[in-house]
Amino acid sequence: MKEDIKITVFDRDNERHDLDAPTDMGMNVMELCKAYELPVEGTCGGMALCASCHVYVLSNHILPEPTDDELAMLDQAFFVQDNSRLGCQLKIREEMDGLEVKLAPVSQ
Amino acid sequence: MNQILPFNPGFTLGERAEHLEKQADGRWCVTTSRGTKHLAPVVFIAGGLGSFEPRKPPIDNIEYFEDKGVEYFVRYPEFFKDRRVVIAGGGDSALDWTIYLAEVARELTLVHRRTEFRGAPDSVEKVQELAKSGKIKLITNAQVTGLHGNGKLDGVVIQHDTEGEFTVETDYFVPLFGLTPKLGPIAEWGLELDKNAIAVNTLDYSTNIQGIYAIGDVNTYPGKLKLILCGFHEATLACQSAFKVARPDQKLSFKYTTVTGIEGLPL
Numbered sequence: 221m222k223e224d225i226k227i228t229v230f231d232r233d234n235e236r237h238d239l240d241a242p243t244d245m246g247m248n249v250m251e252l253c254k255a256y257e258l259p260v261e262g263t264c265g266g267m268a269l270c271a272s273c274h275v276y277v278l279s280n281h282i283l284p285e286p287t288d289d290e291l292a293m294l295d296q297a298f299f300v301q302d303n304s305r306l307g308c309q310l311k312i313r314e315e316m317d318g319l320e321v322k323l324a325p326v327s328q
Numbered sequence: 329m330n331q332i333l334p335f336n337p338g339f340t341l342g343e344r345a346e347h348l349e350k351q352a353d354g355r356w357c358v359t360t361s362r363g364t365k366h367l368a369p370v371v372f373i374a375g376g377l378g379s380f381e382p383r384k385p386p387i388d389n390i391e392y393f394e395d396k397g398v399e400y401f402v403r404y405p406e407f408f409k410d411r412r413v414v415i416a417g418g419g420d421s422a423l424d425w426t427i428y429l430a431e432v433a434r435e436l437t438l439v440h441r442r443t444e445f446r447g448a449p450d451s452v453e454k455v456q457e458l459a460k461s462g463k464i465k466l467i468t469n470a471q472v473t474g475l476h477g478n479g480k481l482d483g484v485v486i487q488h489d490t491e492g493e494f495t496v497e498t499d500y501f502v503p504l505f506g507l508t509p510k511l512g513p514i515a516e517w518g519l520e521l522d523k524n525a526i527a528v529n530t531l532d533y534s535t536n537i538q539g540i541y542a543i544g545d546v547n548t549y550p551g552k553l554k555l556i557l558c559g560f561h562e563a564t565l566a567c568q569s570a571f572k573v574a575r576p577d578q579k580l581s582f583k584y585t586t587v588t589g590i591e592g593l594p595l
Contacts, residue, residue, distance in 0.1 A: 263377060263509065265554075270508065292446040295418040296506040298386050300441060327386050 225317035230278070231258055232323050241312045249275065249321060250307035260323065266308040271297035273307035274324035281319050283310060298327040334592035340364050344379055346513045348540070356539060369574040370539045372566065373519075373526060374559075375546040377509035385416065385503045389475055397481025398501050402429070410434045414484050414496055416472045417504035418442060423451040425504065430464050437465040437496055439472055439486060467496075475501060514546075522548050532569030533562045539573050541566040 224240040227249065231237065241252050250273035253260040261272035268289040274297050277283065283305065286294070290309045294300050304324065310316070343360035348371065351357055358366045382400035384390055390398055402408075402425050413433040415426050418440040424447075426438045438455065445452045459466035467486060473493070474485030483497045511524055520527040520536040525548035528534060533541050543566050544559040552558075571580050 288446065291444075292419065295441065295446050296383060298383075298505070325386070327383065 222314070225312070225314060225319075227252060227312070227316060228318075228320040229253055229256075229258060229275075230320070230322040232325060234322075241316070243312055243314050245312075247312050248308050249273070249310040249312065249319075252312060253307060253323070258323070259326075260307065262308060264308075268293045268306050268309055271306060272326070274299070275305055275307045275310075275321040276301055276324060277303045277305055277319070277321055279318060279320040281316055283316070297324075299325050334590055338366070340366070344512065345375075348517045370541065370570040372563075372570070373514060373535075373540065373542040373546055374544045374563070375511075375514060375542075377545055378511040378514070378524075379509065380507040381510040381512070382503075383505040383508045385472065385505065387473065387475055390503075393475050393477065393481045393501070396479065397477060397499060398475070398503070400503065402502065405429060405432050408433045408500060411499040412497065413437070413500045413502060414439060414472065414498045415502045415504060416440070418445050418447070419504065419506065420447040420451065421506075422504040423447040423455050425502065426464060427451060427454050427458065430458050435465070435498075436463075437467060437498070439467045439470050439484075441469070441471050443468045465496075472501065472503070511546075525552075528562075531565075533566040534569060539570075541570060 222242070222244045224242050227239050227241045229237045229239060237256060237258060239252055239256050241247065248266060250260055250262045250266060253273070254262055263272045264270040268287070271293050286305065286309065290306050293306060294304055307321070340360055343362045343364055345358050346361050347359040349357045349359070351367065355367050355369050356371050358371060384400070405428060408429055409432050411433055412435040413429055414437045415422055415429070416439045422438065422440070423445060426436065430436050445455070455464070455466065458464045467488070469489040470486050472484045473487040475481055476483050476485070481499065481501060483495045484501050485493060485495055487493050515521065518537060519540065519542070526535055526542035526546055528542050528547045528549050530549045533543050533547060535542050543562040545554050547562070568580065
């Protein structure tokens with residue numbers, strides 16, 4: 221079994237949650253948030269089709285480039301910034317140890 | 329369709345169930361958006377995530393300007409004839425309507441958050457050409473952040489990444505940011521809700537209102553999993569319970585269709 225990494229999620233009230241994230245379960249950041257019952261809907265189930273898992277990446281980790289699908293969805297989302305990503309597209313890997321993200325506001 | 333044929337149900341398609349009302353005889357009446365009425369002793373809600381509604385930009389007074397200049401769909405392009413229109417968005421619908429309405433509107437502005445577009449390459453090219461030839465105004469790296477007007481929209485506030493804030497005068501604002509599922513009118517039916525889903529009793533997937541059941545993605549209960557498998561299970565148990573409500577005087581006998589088939593259908 222691989223060792224868990226730490227991922228920090230700031231919720232919408234800016235409260236800090238240090239989460240243990242397994243790297244050997246094919247999990248992504250949206251699923252991790254849901255597992256810890258943070259307020260992330262993940263409506264589309266992780267297909268980059270709803271943006272309900274929109275997060276801002278706060279740390280300087282080098283992450284895989286967003287795919288066209290992710291960029292297309294971010295184009296339809298609100299409160300998007302340069303550091304916006306969809307949590308469901310961030311597959312948890314060892315290199316992400318110490319990653320810090322903040323949940324983006326929920327749009328209507 | 330063959331599978332459901334022996335049960336001879338009625339179908340109402342392309343309409344949204346809007347109202348639920350209890351009748352004097354104890355039955356329920358569901359009325360649709362087009363006024364079709366269905367009378368039944370029980371109602372099953374299998375609405376999935378709800379109905380798909382346009383995603384509304386987070387602009388404070390946007391709801392005030394709905395039908396006063398803000399349109400989330402282009403229903404009748406002629407509506408915009410000789411008018412000034414601002415479209416916002418970067419996907420295919422924003423591009424397609426920009427191309428179409430460029431010929432119809434008096435003045436057309438497309439506002440997009442980034443420089444690149446994710447739509448079909450052919451449409452992207454066409455929009456760039458329209459902008460170059462001055463047929464439309466293309467404002468990229470910008471977002472619409474405010475609306476103003478007195479009883480009717482007359483301008484949108486645009487926040488540009490480098491040029492700051494400015495106003496574009498317009499008659500219409502058409503934000504095209506795709507669709508998002510919403511529970512819709514069902515939310516007003518007096519059902520107990522939990523985080524946008526209908527709370528049910530796992531004994532029979534009944535809601536807090538007798539005779540109303542909710543199955544599939546639209547419901548919630550402790551341990552809920554949004555799986556097709558679970559949806560079938562919920563429907564099966566709910567049917568057993570619904571039978572007793574609908575036909576209180578009849579005995580319910582449990583049968584396997586794999587043994588005896590279905591009345592009216594060859595095995």
